[in-house]
Amino acid sequence: ADGPWSVEDILTEDDEQDRVPLQKLKLLGESEELRGLLLNPHLRQLLLTIDQAEDKSSLMKKYMQEPLFVEFADCCLRIVEPPEKENILPE
8 A cells, every 4th residue: 555545544434424525625725714814824833733743633632722723723614514594693
């Protein structure tokens, strides 16, 4: 198995329900709000650190205490899983 890995190599059946369809992932690249957040050099450094880390899981837990990272994560989730319309309170 020397070839490039694929998502299927690391996902179990239980993970499958958490998988985000490709067309939803593409919406991340189109989000102006997300692009704005990614202009922040501190956030970019956090993301690079996670990407390069051996133990991504524990680092993610730590970063979920960082307001900037939580804002980024929430923004991503709003894009790939928009809140149900009827649950949105009027401003």
